Amino acid sequence: MPATNTIDGHTFAINEEGFFTQRDDWNEELAGILAELIGVEMTDAHWKALRFMRDDQATTGVTPTLRRMQTVGGFDVKELYRLFPGKPAKKMSYLAGLPKPIGCV
């Protein structure tokens, strides 16, 4: 039985760190709740980054790194650091319902 998190009627499978293991367990309402938990105030710019992450992961099978967000998604890295301060790549992948990125850059 894999571990799960439950909040406000949403249940999703997680790994030992708490990251999603099933991308289909995610929905935008849940993302909004999780954002509140980790202290991120969602705006359109935040959602744009999360949607790109999910779309990109759907085609490549891996969570995009910050570098890929820049080169493929056209996002400004400085802006991503501002939107998701501290650990941008990890915060974004968490809120997008994806595993944390494995790339080095």
Place this chain on the structure above:
Amino acid sequence: MRSVPEGFVVPNFGPAPAAAAASGRTRTEVAGGGSSGDTGPRKLALICSKGNLDMAYPGLILGNAAASEGVEVHVFFTFWGLDIVNTKTNGNLKFTMVGNTAMHMNELGRIKPGLEHRSMPQIMGRIPGMTKFATWMMKKQIAELDVPDVPDFLDLMQAAGVHMYACRMTFDMMKLIEADMHPGVEGVISATDFIEISENAQTIFI
């Protein structure tokens, strides 16, 4: 900020930057007490002293990775390491197989299995054009992994908030000018300045 329900597992995103700054605490204060397992804000100091292409990347990758983990990063470029932030040289760093006894090439395995693990004779590095070829090869392999070239990497680090400095002594010795420095370089500072800046940091010399 909503509190985390009991039994709910949230990945470790570190302390909220605003909260950590507001409390004004330092690493040493936190290390002295507290039972939460929170070690406080981390700080990393990197000293980049080499200007070879293959010796530039370790510092850039570590510094950038640490920044994306919320670590405060300070990089001091000294001696040949200044070539990494000198815009006149940093697009043209080279890799040479001379003096590198670990020089082996994956591609050679296609010629004869096992050859990819054998180090190449040092004399081959002296063949004219070999450094150029080896540099081209390494740059190609780096680009294939979507890892940026050195100038782009510095842009990335600057965007990530990495603090970069040039070594005053090297700067004077090599007669460099500030206009040639990558814009991410915050200043030309002395060794003692860097020692002060890197107080309580984990320090890595490359």
